[in-house]
Amino acid sequence: xxxxxxxxxxxALAEGAVRAGCRFFAGYPITPQNEVxxxxxxxxxxxxxxxxxxxxEVSAINMIYGAAATGVRCMTSSSSPGMSLKxxxxxxxxxADLPIFVANVMRGGPGLGNIAGAQGDYWQATRGGGHGxxxxxxMAPNSVSExxxxxxxxxxxxFKYRIPSMILADGILGQMMEPVEFTAPEVDPxxxxxxxxxxxxxxxxxxxxxxxxxxxxxxxxxxxxxRIKRYKQIEQTEVLYEEKMMDDAEIAIVAYGTSAxxxxxxxxxxxxxxxxxxxLRPITLWPFPKARIVELSKRVKKFLVVEMSMGQMVxxxxxxxxxxxxxxxxxxxxxxxxxxxxxxxxxxxxxxxxAKEYAAAx
Amino acid sequence: MQLLNKKPESLLDIPMHYCPxxxxxxxxxxxxxxxxxxxxxxxxIGVAPVGCAVFADSYFNCDMIQGPHGRGPAEATGIKRSKxxxxxxxxxxxxxxxxxxxxxxxxxxxxxxxxxxxxxxxxIYGMTGGQMAPTTLIGQKATTCVEGRTAKQAGxxxxxxxxxxxxxxxxxxxxxxxxxxxGVLKTKAAIKKAFQNQIDCKGFSMVEILSxxxxxxxxxxxxxxxxxxxxxxxxxxxxPLGVYKDAKTV
Numbered sequence: 001x002x003x004x005x006x007x008x009x010x011x012a013l014a015e016g017a018v019r020a021g022c023r024f025f026a027g028y029p030i031t032p033q034n035e036v037x038x039x040x041x042x043x044x045x046x047x048x049x050x051x052x053x054x055x056x057e058v059s060a061i062n063m064i065y066g067a068a069a070t071g072v073r074c075m076t077s078s079s080s081p082g083m084s085l086k087x088x089x090x091x092x093x094x095x096a097d098l099p100i101f102v103a104n105v106m107r108g109g110p111g112l113g114n115i116a117g118a119q120g121d122y123w124q125a126t127r128g129g130g131h132g133x134x135x136x137x138x139m140a141p142n143s144v145s146e147x148x149x150x151x152x153x154x155x156x157x158x159f160k161y162r163i164p165s166m167i168l169a170d171g172i173l174g175q176m177m178e179p180v181e182f183t184a185p186e187v188d189p190x191x192x193x194x195x196x197x198x199x200x201x202x203x204x205x206x207x208x209x210x211x212x213x214x215x216x217x218x219x220x221x222x223x224x225x226x227r228i229k230r231y232k233q234i235e236q237t238e239v240l241y242e243e244k245m246m247d248d249a250e251i252a253i254v255a256y257g258t259s260a261x262x263x264x265x266x267x268x269x270x271x272x273x274x275x276x277x278x279x280l281r282p283i284t285l286w287p288f289p290k291a292r293i294v295e296l297s298k299r300v301k302k303f304l305v306v307e308m309s310m311g312q313m314v315x316x317x318x319x320x321x322x323x324x325x326x327x328x329x330x331x332x333x334x335x336x337x338x339x340x341x342x343x344x345x346x347x348x349x350x351x352x353x354x355a356k357e358y359a360a361a362x
Numbered sequence: 363m364q365l366l367n368k369k370p371e372s373l374l375d376i377p378m379h380y381c382p383x384x385x386x387x388x389x390x391x392x393x394x395x396x397x398x399x400x401x402x403x404x405x406x407i408g409v410a411p412v413g414c415a416v417f418a419d420s421y422f423n424c425d426m427i428q429g430p431h432g433r434g435p436a437e438a439t440g441i442k443r444s445k446x447x448x449x450x451x452x453x454x455x456x457x458x459x460x461x462x463x464x465x466x467x468x469x470x471x472x473x474x475x476x477x478x479x480x481x482x483x484x485x486i487y488g489m490t491g492g493q494m495a496p497t498t499l500i501g502q503k504a505t506t507c508v509e510g511r512t513a514k515q516a517g518x519x520x521x522x523x524x525x526x527x528x529x530x531x532x533x534x535x536x537x538x539x540x541x542x543x544x545g546v547l548k549t550k551a552a553i554k555k556a557f558q559n560q561i562d563c564k565g566f567s568m569v570e571i572l573s574x575x576x577x578x579x580x581x582x583x584x585x586x587x588x589x590x591x592x593x594x595x596x597x598x599x600x601x602p603l604g605v606y607k608d609a610k611t612v
Contacts, residue, residue: 024444050443054436055469062433062466066409066440069427086538091432199425201405209419211428221464279492 004179010035011176012148013103013167014043014182017075017079020152021187022101023049023118026063028056028082031115032171033105036077056157057082061089061102068098069210071080071198073155073189077103077170080121083129089165095212097197097227099158101151102166105174108335115280116335117171117258122312125168126286133224135231136286137165137238143352144178146283152184157238159195161230169284170208172258172337240283241292243346245271249278251351252296254317255306256282263306264342273344275351290320297324302350304328311358318359329358368403370405372397374423383586385540385573389482392540392550393453394422396557402449407441409434409452411459414488415502418453432463433472438477446459449560451478456497457487460520462600464496467568469524474531474565478556479567481522484575490577496520503580519600523570527606533608534559541574541593545603564610572597 014036017025025044027037035055044051054060060076067074078086081103093100106121108114126136137157142149147169154165194200200210214220228329244264246252255263260281270277280296282289293303303325307316310333318327330346332338349355370393380386397403406424410416412431419426429437434452459481470477472499480559486504487493494504494511497519501510511519523537525577536552540547549571556567574589581588 023442027439031451052439052443052473055465055472059436059439059469061467062436062444065429065433066427066437067444068440069437070390070407070444070448071440074440088430089433096427096429159522199407199427199448201443201447202425203404207423207425209426209428211419211426212426213404213416 004181006177007144007180008035008175008177009144009147009169010105010174010253011039013151014039014142016148017101017151018043018047019182019186020155020184021073021189021192022075023047023189024072025076026052026054026060027076027078028054028060030079030082032107032174033077033297035081036103038120043209047124048276057085058088059088065089065093067200068093070101071195076099077105080104080109081233083121083124086258087130091132091134092212093164095132096210097162099162101154101158101163102164104298106168106170114335115171118335118360119170119257119259119308120333121168121284122309125166131315135163135286137163137234138168140285141173142257142260142281145180146183147173148180149184161234163230170258191314216295235287239282239287239289240250241289242281242283243310244279246278248276249300250276251302252300252303253277253279253306256285256313257278259306259308262338262340263343264345265340270347271338273338275347277347289317293317293320294324297321300325302326304330304347304350306330306338306343308332314358324356327359370394370398372419372423373402374421376420380417381577382583383574383576383589385483385484388546389480389573389603390418390541390572392423392553393480396550396554397424399554400561401555402557403482405447406449409437411454411456413458415453415455432458433466434463435479439475442477443575449557451480453480455494456483456485459494471526471529471566472531476560476563476565479568480553482572482573483601484573486575486578487563488575488578499596521601523606526568530607531566532607533565533609537570537601537606538601539572539593539598539603541572541590555571572601
């Protein structure tokens with residue numbers, strides 16, 4: 001489809017997943033992601049797929065665990081409180097090397113929080129969330145078009161590396177409408193080769209087992225070390241980011257998703273006043289664009305992290321820079337959103353008034 | 363020499379880790395015999411639980427998955443909906459199915475998922491060392507109720523078959539036992555029916571099987587009749603055998 005369609009973020013996400021080959025969805029109602037299961041409930045039967053409204057988030061992720069074990073492209077979606085419930089299953093999927101796709105349309109937290117968009121689940125998404133040593137491939141869209149086209153990338157990485165993948169969006173991206181162009185190539189799951197590990201109709205071959213445990217001494221360590229090799233490969237090859245006006249920038253904003261959109265508006269105000277501001281927008285949150293940040297620090301000496309959380313992604317920026325440049329933070333927790341004007345004032349404060357850096361302020 | 367009996371093809375010829383007098387070995391064998399007889403091994407996918415039967419994924423000679431505690435019916439749902447031609451069974455104990463996995467089993471039944479559930483009820487947590495289960499009898503001793511379960515402190519044992527029988531989506535429910543030879547034969551017939559129902563696309567079937575746990579019951583390991591006596595005299599009073607639901611179609 002070349003032409004643009006006006007779509008809601010959550011619906012674009014669901015349609016994007018279907019076009020990327022998703023044929024099984026299980027989910028549970030929670031605002032602000034309800035349009036995803038609603039869309040899937042009628043859309044999947046059209047393409048010969050199956051939809052189940054699960055009795056809980058816990059059950060939904062375990063349906064995905066079962067479906068993924070058969071090699072099918074599957075999906076579950078939720079919002080923050082529901083994602084907490086899914087963490088048990090996420091850990092098992094990671095431990096069983098299953099290529100699942102999960103979307104978190106974040107809302108305010110902790111607890112029941114509220115239903116407005118927020119980015120408070122960054123740590124949960126990028127640090128594992130569930131128990132044990134594992135990683136999740138996490139992508140952060142910043143437009144309805146990316147909601148539509150990133151699921152394909154998630155499936156690609158998930159199957160290539162046998163790792164859980166996630167779209168980390170927020171309620172604003174889920175609820176807003178924008179023109180969408182589906183640019184990712186459409187996948188016909190019937191034309192995909194069956195993975196060598198998939199459960200199914202075995203026609204006399206050796207039995208296959210999907211599991212996350214090994215009680216024999218030393219064996220689990222070997223399994224996890226092998227997985228870490230894949231994680232290293234992902235860190236080296238799968239990093240995605242976008243930059244704006246970085247060529248002559250003296251101060252670099254680092255922001256993802258909705259925060260990155262607001263940052264563009266704030267950056268424009270600053271540029272009008274002659275302040276040389278650029279934007280680095282991580283599209284993959286894990287792997288995080290560490291190497292690019294280090295490279296930028298050779299000439300950019302001030303970084304400003306903008307996030308709709310208390311200061312979560314800023315830790316990745318601090319870890320990447322390791323003291324190579326000043327780090328500032330504009331944090332908006334509790335489902336609050338910075339305004340472009342507020343962002344401009346923050347930049348002005350850093351550049352002209354020498355605001356105290358975040359780590360030092362801590 | 364004439365071969366009179368052999369291990370079913372659906373069970374691998376490897377040593378099992380189960381304790382002396384445990385019922386799991388019998389129930390594994392019955393399930394495997396049924397899989398052979400119905401010729402479904404090559405399209406069977408089994409879901410192993412958390413608990414003593416966690417290693418069932420090694421013993422059955424068909425594709426197997428092992429997942430989180432209690433979530434077997436959810437995993438089975440995902441598998442069956444993705445591979446409708448597969449014969450999917452969930453093998454679960456009473457801590458797994460009747461405690462932490464209560465929601466999953468009830469809602470799989472409500473949806474009338476076309477799956478087969480083998481529910482082994484031995485009234486105790488085995489793998490973790492004999493804690494009180496939701497099925498532990500009043501007065502029965504466990505490591506978390508050393509003086510015996512009291513209704514005042516821990517409520518009453520749950521009767522899963524009776525409860526699930528109230529659900530419209532359930533096709534077939536039977537409670538059997540493996541503590542006697544006739545019980546073993548009846549259990550096999552029930553398991554066979556529960557699989558045949560799935561082959562015939564009739565919906566949710568479950569067999570609840572009363573089973574022995576001499577190790578954690580504290581009955582004598584050198585005298586297995588102590589454990590079978592416990593099933594006979596105590597468990598069967600609280601968990602009466604019988605067919606609780608047998609609907610033609612749902």
